[in-house]
Amino acid sequence: MHLLIPAAGSGKRMGSSQNKLLLNVLGQPLLSWTVKAALASQSIEWIGILGQPYDFPAFEALLAPLHSPKPVQLITGGETRQQSVFNGMQALPQQAKFVLIHDGARCLATPDLFDRCTEALQHCQGLIAAMPVKDTIKIVNADGWITDTPDRQNLWGAQTPQGFDVALLKACHEKGKQEGWEVTDDAALLEKCGQSVKIVPGEDTNLKITTPVDLAIAEFILGQRLAKSA
Numbered sequence: 001m002h003l004l005i006p007a008a009g010s011g012k013r014m015g016s017s018q019n020k021l022l023l024n025v026l027g028q029p030l031l032s033w034t035v036k037a038a039l040a041s042q043s044i045e046w047i048g049i050l051g052q053p054y055d056f057p058a059f060e061a062l063l064a065p066l067h068s069p070k071p072v073q074l075i076t077g078g079e080t081r082q083q084s085v086f087n088g089m090q091a092l093p094q095q096a097k098f099v100l101i102h103d104g105a106r107c108l109a110t111p112d113l114f115d116r117c118t119e120a121l122q123h124c125q126g127l128i129a130a131m132p133v134k135d136t137i138k139i140v141n142a143d144g145w146i147t148d149t150p151d152r153q154n155l156w157g158a159q160t161p162q163g164f165d166v167a168l169l170k171a172c173h174e175k176g177k178q179e180g181w182e183v184t185d186d187a188a189l190l191e192k193c194g195q196s197v198k199i200v201p202g203e204d205t206n207l208k209i210t211t212p213v214d215l216a217i218a219e220f221i222l223g224q225r226l227a228k229s230a
Helices: 030-040 053-066 083-092 111-123 166-179 186-193 212-229
Strands: 002-006 046-051 072-076 099-100 128-133 146-148 156-164 198-201
Touching: 002 030, 002 083, 030 046, 030 053, 030 111, 030 212, 046 053, 046 083, 053 072, 072 083, 083 099, 083 166, 083 186, 099 111, 099 166, 111 128, 111 156, 111 198, 128 186, 156 166, 156 186, 166 186
Parallel strands: 002 046, 002 099, 046 072, 128 198
Antiparallel strands: 099 156, 128 156
16 A cells, blocks of 8 residues: 655644654654554555655654655645645556555544555445544534534544545546646545445544644653553
8 A cells, every 4th residue: 555644734833933744752753653653564565755855854853763664755746735646646656556645634534544554445435534523513604603413323424544546536626727626535526426435433542743732642641552552
């Protein structure tokens, strides 16, 4: 399986002046934990990291001590996640038939989740890891008034990895580029193109690190994992 890791974002919501994936979690850059989980996956055979060139020296520095037995390629990303993934799709090895896309900020995903998504992708054209929503969700208008309360049983919180047939995702990205669609995940492109996307159960701990509180939670969870493995 080929894996793309979008890592071209900033640290604005984290209150940082640098890429948040370079912030330390238990003494290692956040991105290191994401890459280590991918390296420990039995199914991942190639990794592409999508970033901005000015971050590449830092990425190379964090990759060096990991001594990856798998090819890891740095790929220039775009101004948005969608543009970065588009660039990454063009850089995939020619033999790539399927691809997983996993946000660099989700450093708590386990190798098992990558492997389960890989297995499920053998039986569908597109999938996302997701978890049932626990909170009651309110739809609110621009004036702050509730307009609807959707049935929670039908609501899932999207995570990554998201996995796709490479040819299909490339076609959907091209269509999105032509139509000027702006989406926040790749599954939305398939949905807009009328393609079906399957849910694979994700993980409660598979958080996207966005704020300082998320960083503290990640440190706690990773600390517990390290203690159990010691």
